[in-house]
Amino acid sequence: MYPLTLGLAIASAELSDEVRAGMLDLPVRVVVEHTEIAEIAPFLERLDRIRPDVVLLEIRQLGDALDEVLRQVKSAAPDSMIVALHTTASPETILAAVRAGAHEYLYPPFGPLLRQALERKSAELSLTRGGTRKGGKTLAFLSAKGGCGATTVACHIAVELGRHDQKVLLADLDLETGLVAFLMKTRTPYTVLDALNNLHRLDLSYWKGLVSNGIPGLEILPASSSLACRQPEKVEQFRHVLGFVRTHYDWTVLDLGRGLSYVAFHVLEEIDMTCLVTTLDVPSLHQAKQIVQTLVERGYAKGRLRLVLNRVTRQMDITSAELEKMLGLEVQAMLPNDYDGLYEAYAEGQLLAPEHPVRKRLGQMARKLAGIPEEKPKGGFSLFR
Ligand SMILES: Nc1ncnc2c1ncn2[C@@H]1O[C@H](COP(=O)(O)OP(=O)(O)OP(=O)(O)O)[C@@H](O)[C@H]1O
Numbered sequence: 099m100y101p102l103t104l105g106l107a108i109a110s111a112e113l114s115d116e117v118r119a120g121m122l123d124l125p126v127r128v129v130v131e132h133t134e135i136a137e138i139a140p141f142l143e144r145l146d147r148i149r150p151d152v153v154l155l156e157i158r159q160l161g162d163a164l165d166e167v168l169r170q171v172k173s174a175a176p177d178s179m180i181v182a183l184h185t186t187a188s189p190e191t192i193l194a195a196v197r198a199g200a201h202e203y204l205y206p207p208f209g210p211l212l213r214q215a216l217e218r219k220s221a222e223l224s225l226t227r228g229g230t231r232k233g234g235k236t237l238a239f240l241s242a243k244g245g246c247g248a249t250t251v252a253c254h255i256a257v258e259l260g261r262h263d264q265k266v267l268l269a270d271l272d273l274e275t276g277l278v279a280f281l282m283k284t285r286t287p288y289t290v291l292d293a294l295n296n297l298h299r300l301d302l303s304y305w306k307g308l309v310s311n312g313i314p315g316l317e318i319l320p321a322s323s324s325l326a327c328r329q330p331e332k333v334e335q336f337r338h339v340l341g342f343v344r345t346h347y348d349w350t351v352l353d354l355g356r357g358l359s360y361v362a363f364h365v366l367e368e369i370d371m372t373c374l375v376t377t378l379d380v381p382s383l384h385q386a387k388q389i390v391q392t393l394v395e396r397g398y399a400k401g402r403l404r405l406v407l408n409r410v411t412r413q414m415d416i417t418s419a420e421l422e423k424m425l426g427l428e429v430q431a432m433l434p435n436d437y438d439g440l441y442e443a444y445a446e447g448q449l450l451a452p453e454h455p456v457r458k459r460l461g462q463m464a465r466k467l468a469g470i471p472e473e474k475p476k477g478g479f480s481l482f483r
């Protein structure tokens with residue numbers, strides 16, 4: 099099921115319990131919550147900013163204001179599905195709610211009706227957002243456990259894609275330890291927070307002033323460690339920024355940091371493919387398995403997940419086929435281990451040189467992703483060349 103965001107304005111405990119029970123185990127996230135139905139203005143203001151996919155509104159206390167409140171809800175969140183909730187059902191109130199613009203009317207016990215309504219909205223969105231999204235691809239890298247190499251892979255893949263005539267944005271969404279700006283020697287003083295704060299004037303010329311460039315085909319937006327990025331409203335706005343950038347780049351490459359952060363969760367819907375970067379030690383593989391499980395439970399299709407095995411040595415205790423089976427994911431790439439090589443490159447303020455074995459592997463991975471034919475290998479095949 100395609101994940102949904104919800105806005106709730108519910109005062110009664112009975113309806114609140116019914117709603118929670120009705121959406122148990124569904125990939126839904128409450129992004130606006132309000133309990134003072136008599137004081138509806140703050141709810142409307144947040145709806146206007148956050149625009150959840152579904153609004154669940156208790157109409158019991160609205161009386162004559164029903165028409166007006168529903169009109170305001172529709173104008174604040176025009177694309178949302180509106181579900182009117184009441185503790186009872188009389189033909190008059192149902193008719194009044196539907197006439198005023200509610201898409202559904204529910205009263206306890208909901209039974210499967212809430213779930214079915216959410217599934218309908220989800221199916222509609224998966225067609226409009228999932229299947230026919232316009233613009234380039236969004237590719238994310240996630241470190242199974244700290245230090246598995248997600249940032250290293252994201253930076254090199256972005257540069258490699260840029261070398262092949264692709265227009266690429268590398269955006270750092272690792273709000274804990276965002277290192278992209280440091281590794282890539284970016285010059286812009288701006289960060290993702292500036293993009294979030296200026297959504298209202300996000301056009302191409304404003305955007306060009308935010309990002310750093312200098313590497314062919316590649317523009318970079320560094321992370322911000324500001325706590326402001328973690329406010330629920332801001333986190334929702336990440337999705338709007340990603341929706342905007344996908345129309346201007348062939349590839350948006352995201353560093354999501356380690357594990358499933360709050361931000362990572364909120365941007366999943368905008369990501370076409372997530373590469374889970376893991377090393378082969380037991381704790382990392384354990385974490386990788388947990389992440390896959392959580393993502394799948396939240397409705398993220400397994401087909402959009404890939405494994406990147408990093409720091410692979412000649413003696414692997416487990417084969418890539420066994421790992422694919424264990425995690426249920428396709429291995430996108432296996433990268434050899436060369437700590438000294440990376441240490442030296444980073445110490446000199448550079449990425450790996452094009453002829454470095456790890457870099458060559460990353461080049462192959464980028465070509466595979468972009469569907470660019472392999473360069474003819476000179477001589478035999480080896481992971482450690
Ligand atoms: N293939 C590799 N061989 C050897 N060392 C590597 C390899 N890839 C990454 N490293 C090293 O591992 C360390 C962690 O890499 P990196 O910062 O890319 O990981 P990360 O998953 O982004 O970490 P964090 O959880 O801190 O965000 C760095 O010192 C890097 O040089």
Ligand SMILES: [Mg+2]
Pocket residue numbers: 241248249250272275277353355356
């Ligand atoms: Mg990192």
